Amino acid sequence: MTYCLAISVNKGLVFASDSRTNAGVDYVTTYSKMHTFVWPGERICILLTAGNLATSQAVMNNIRTDLEKPDSKISLRKGKHLHEVAHYVGHLSQVEQRQHADALEKSGSGGAEASFILGGQIAGQSPEIYLIYPQGNYISASPETPYLQIGENKYGKPILDRIITPATSLEDAARCALVSLESTIRSNISVGPPLELAIHTSDVFKTPYHQKLTLNSPMYKSMQKQWNEGMHRALGRLPRFEWELKQAMADE
Amino acid sequence: MTYCLAISVNKGLVFASDSRTNAGVDYVTTYSKMHTFVWPGERICILLTAGNLATSQAVMNNIRTDLEKPDSKISLRKGKHLHEVAHYVGHLSQVEQRQHADALEKSGSGGAEASFILGGQIAGQSPEIYLIYPQGNYISASPETPYLQIGENKYGKPILDRIITPATSLEDAARCALVSLESTIRSNISVGPPLELAIHTSDVFKTPYHQKLTLNSPMYKSMQKQWNEGMHRALGRLPRFEWELKQAMADE
Numbered sequence: 001m002t003y004c005l006a007i008s009v010n011k012g013l014v015f016a017s018d019s020r021t022n023a024g025v026d027y028v029t030t031y032s033k034m035h036t037f038v039w040p041g042e043r044i045c046i047l048l049t050a051g052n053l054a055t056s057q058a059v060m061n062n063i064r065t066d067l068e069k070p071d072s073k074i075s076l077r078k079g080k081h082l083h084e085v086a087h088y089v090g091h092l093s094q095v096e097q098r099q100h101a102d103a104l105e106k107s108g109s110g111g112a113e114a115s116f117i118l119g120g121q122i123a124g125q126s127p128e129i130y131l132i133y134p135q136g137n138y139i140s141a142s143p144e145t146p147y148l149q150i151g152e153n154k155y156g157k158p159i160l161d162r163i164i165t166p167a168t169s170l171e172d173a174a175r176c177a178l179v180s181l182e183s184t185i186r187s188n189i190s191v192g193p194p195l196e197l198a199i200h201t202s203d204v205f206k207t208p209y210h211q212k213l214t215l216n217s218p219m220y221k222s223m224q225k226q227w228n229e230g231m232h233r234a235l236g237r238l239p240r241f242e243w244e245l246k247q248a249m250a251d252e
Numbered sequence: 253m254t255y256c257l258a259i260s261v262n263k264g265l266v267f268a269s270d271s272r273t274n275a276g277v278d279y280v281t282t283y284s285k286m287h288t289f290v291w292p293g294e295r296i297c298i299l300l301t302a303g304n305l306a307t308s309q310a311v312m313n314n315i316r317t318d319l320e321k322p323d324s325k326i327s328l329r330k331g332k333h334l335h336e337v338a339h340y341v342g343h344l345s346q347v348e349q350r351q352h353a354d355a356l357e358k359s360g361s362g363g364a365e366a367s368f369i370l371g372g373q374i375a376g377q378s379p380e381i382y383l384i385y386p387q388g389n390y391i392s393a394s395p396e397t398p399y400l401q402i403g404e405n406k407y408g409k410p411i412l413d414r415i416i417t418p419a420t421s422l423e424d425a426a427r428c429a430l431v432s433l434e435s436t437i438r439s440n441i442s443v444g445p446p447l448e449l450a451i452h453t454s455d456v457f458k459t460p461y462h463q464k465l466t467l468n469s470p471m472y473k474s475m476q477k478q479w480n481e482g483m484h485r486a487l488g489r490l491p492r493f494e495w496e497l498k499q500a501m502a503d504e
Binding site: 163244 | 413414431435
């Protein structure tokens with residue numbers, strides 16, 4: 001499995017991903033799932049991938065090949081709107097899955113399905129994020145649901161639901177994304193480090209801020225420690241039961 | 253769906269459950285999933301149920317019938333150890349599921365599967381909790397894994413993984429269980445109020461503390477408010493990015 005997420009706030013976009021892939025429990029490997037494409041001054045596209053690694057790698061290869069071909073009808077760079085790019089990625093994914101679906105089904109080795117998050121900005125347009133389903137269709141985020149997730153999405157959802165609104169700062173959204181990932185890593189072994197984080201500030205058409213965090217990175221360790229302390233502190237402030245209050249009064 | 257959990261700490265046991273059941277999205281109802289049996293001075297059994305409502309109701313009915321029959325070979329009261337009681341509940345569940353499995357499969361209306369958490373204490377023995385799988389087999393908690401969950405278990409797992417150890421107080425474990433449930437309710441509509449909470453103090457063989465919390469209960473509202481504030485406070489203490497530190501220095 002995998003866990004990737006993207007957050008859309010007023011000031012820009014945040015992307016975060018883990019790096020664990022596994023084929024069963026006895027073949028666990030590390031792959032980056034964050035792919036950044038920048039045309040300075042023109043457009044930025046970031047893709048996050050989850051699901052069958054062969055499918056997502058093939059889609060990424062085809063995306064790169066289409067970018068090199070001057071006569072390709074559509075590519076990450078040629079789509080006029082980001083939803084056209086989402087449609088294109090969904091199509092590549094479907095084509096790739098169809099090629100191998102029969103063989104995979106016969107061998108019983110799991111499906112060819114893959115999901116993608118596509119985010120970025122085209123000059124003159126707003127930043128956007130899209131979730132592209134294995135079936136090739138796609139949805140965008142909204143002010144009411146300002147984040148999208150792929151892979152093991154349940155563990156890290158409550159913190160997003162509590163914190164993220166369009167008014168959240170890019171930095172707080174990034175910290176929240178890291179906590180969401182760290183919570184998932186702690187509770188599910190199919191999601192693992194290093195973590196990757198990217199921050200795109202609206203209307204800044206250069207390479208987005210990017211950071212890779214291993215378990216030994218000072219920022220990761222400090223985040224983990226502070227968050228654990230914060231959880232214990234928050235728990236300590238929750239309402240007391242009647243008998244605790246009585247006990248506290250008796251102790252005074 | 254449903255979400256129920258039990259926590260075993262040195263001082264005793266905590267049980268918590270939601271009350272939502274649904275058959276599809278257009279038939280949502282409210283049922284208690286916590287069933288408490290007390291024989292003062294002798295033994296305490298608490299059962300939490302998840303899965304097919306017909307199966308779990310039938311199992312509870314059979315449990316009550318067996319308690320009334322003086323000649324029943326095994327019952328909640330007759331099992332010499334709690335693992336015998338777990339085995340008995342698993343057996344009742346399997347018998348019930350087998351009766352309806354074919355018809356349910358033919359109608360395509362979902363499975364007959366149900367899961368249970370059984371916890372309690374028999375005088376002279378230690379308090380214990382068991383998770384009984386739909387297949388009738390069962391596992392107990394351990395000092396390394398001091399909690400068990402059934403139903404929608406992912407959303408509420410990170411907070412348990414961060415907080416709960418055998419040394420956690422009963423009251424803190426209860427607050428943590430409520431947060432785990434509240435986080436799940438917020439993120440998944442198949443889990444809903446009222447919440448039920450029970451606390452069994454080790455070696456106290458009388459009716460355990462029980463509380464039912466609706467969305468309007470002052471304790472629930474206060475917990476929700478305090479926890480949200482605690483999350484924001486914890487996020488505010490996480491490490492800053494380089495440019496935030498520079499900005500802060502420039503502002504001074």
